[in-house]
Amino acid sequence: MAYKYIPYSTQEISDSDVTAVVTALTSGWLTGGRFVSDFEDAFSRYITSNYSTALSSGTAALHACMRAISLSPGDEVIVPSLSFIATANAVVYEQGIPVFCDVATDTLLIDTTKIQQHITPRTKAIIAVDYAGQLCDYQTLHEITDHYGLTLIADCCHSLGASQNTIKAGKLAHLSAFSFHPVKQLTTGEGGMVTTNSKDFYTVINKFRNHAIDHPPSERQQLAEHSYTICDLGWNYRITDIQAALGLNQLKRLDQWVAKRRQLANIYTAHFSEHPKITPLYTHSEEAHSYHLYVVTVPDRDIVFAKMREHNIGVNVHYIPIHMHEYYQKTFKASSGMCPVAENAYNHILSIPLYPSLSEDDQQYVIDSLIRIVDDL
Numbered sequence: 001m002a003y004k005y006i007p008y009s010t011q012e013i014s015d016s017d018v019t020a021v022v023t024a025l026t027s028g029w030l031t032g033g034r035f036v037s038d039f040e041d042a043f044s045r046y047i048t049s050n051y052s053t054a055l056s057s058g059t060a061a062l063h064a065c066m067r068a069i070s071l072s073p074g075d076e077v078i079v080p081s082l083s084f085i086a087t088a089n090a091v092v093y094e095q096g097i098p099v100f101c102d103v104a105t106d107t108l109l110i111d112t113t114k115i116q117q118h119i120t121p122r123t124k125a126i127i128a129v130d131y132a133g134q135l136c137d138y139q140t141l142h143e144i145t146d147h148y149g150l151t152l153i154a155d156c157c158h159s160l161g162a163s164q165n166t167i168k169a170g171k172l173a174h175l176s177a178f179s180f181h182p183v184k185q186l187t188t189g190e191g192g193m194v195t196t197n198s199k200d201f202y203t204v205i206n207k208f209r210n211h212a213i214d215h216p217p218s219e220r221q222q223l224a225e226h227s228y229t230i231c232d233l234g235w236n237y238r239i240t241d242i243q244a245a246l247g248l249n250q251l252k253r254l255d256q257w258v259a260k261r262r263q264l265a266n267i268y269t270a271h272f273s274e275h276p277k278i279t280p281l282y283t284h285s286e287e288a289h290s291y292h293l294y295v296v297t298v299p300d301r302d303i304v305f306a307k308m309r310e311h312n313i314g315v316n317v318h319y320i321p322i323h324m325h326e327y328y329q330k331t332f333k334a335s336s337g338m339c340p341v342a343e344n345a346y347n348h349i350l351s352i353p354l355y356p357s358l359s360e361d362d363q364q365y366v367i368d369s370l371i372r373i374v375d376d377l
């Protein structure tokens, strides 16, 4: 009999999550209510950031960051090529040009030694992506952005719960963006957050998610005023109270989930580290990794991928390098050969199942299957 399907990631939903969502549904405010502000306040306390703004997705959060730094058409933003497409798309939404930087071989994080060669008079910012959940080298990144007067943005869509010298992801850059898609560490169904210590950035983002209207409806109600002003083009990127209630309740279990992810990751690493053909990514420190993904490199990845899927194991590949996608090749003169490390990595990487409720038996099945498949190549 075939083993049951094991996804690479999935959400954790408890009875108290269900209760929280039902409470929001009957609270009188389905959007723009107190669950949204409570979620933002709790998130700020967790990160210890001055400001948090909840939005409808991680992509919206990244887009809001691009608005906050006031890109002019043609301004350049350096992004690692090995990321989800949204990292680069956010730059394009604001008429910027994403400039693709290669990644480091062992961690697949942006290669800080290759950033300077991409800096031009048009460079405005760097987006660092905490690939798989491991924090980038923010110290070196800040040295570069300070030297050239750039803004540092962290795409923390993988790294919620990670920290560097007890400073959490979300506080290591000028602006940080999170995603609450169901495969991430914490979910609201769809949702995102921007954290910052800058009041100016916060003010822009807070308006941008609501059509750039200066006063939100709750404020107008309090002031008993109907009028508002709009000075910029905004979006409807609001999150609902139904989603925020779920996020707020999930946040209570975040640290325990991250601890479980690390424990499961350590078990994988212990099994694969001696294997000649299965190579886990290099981990700098456990604290600086919250393991959104567990990524290994293997030979003949496509064969291993197909055989793992035959074993009902939901492996995945994160990611096709962004500069390899047709849209970027035809619009931004991106071409293969631009980021050789990312391109080579793409041929070998495999994300294997990792989520807090992955059982011991299921993890052992994944380990045994992968070792057997690779040994039989």
Ligand SMILES: *Cc1c(COP(=O)(O)O)cnc(C)c1O
Residues within 6 Å of the ligand: 057, 058, 059, 060, 083, 084, 086, 087, 129, 155, 157, 158, 178, 179, 180, 181, 190, 191, 192
């Ligand atoms: C998930 C993700 C996003 C986008 O988040 P959504 O909530 O799906 O819009 C952006 N960047 C990275 C690296 C991601 O993994």
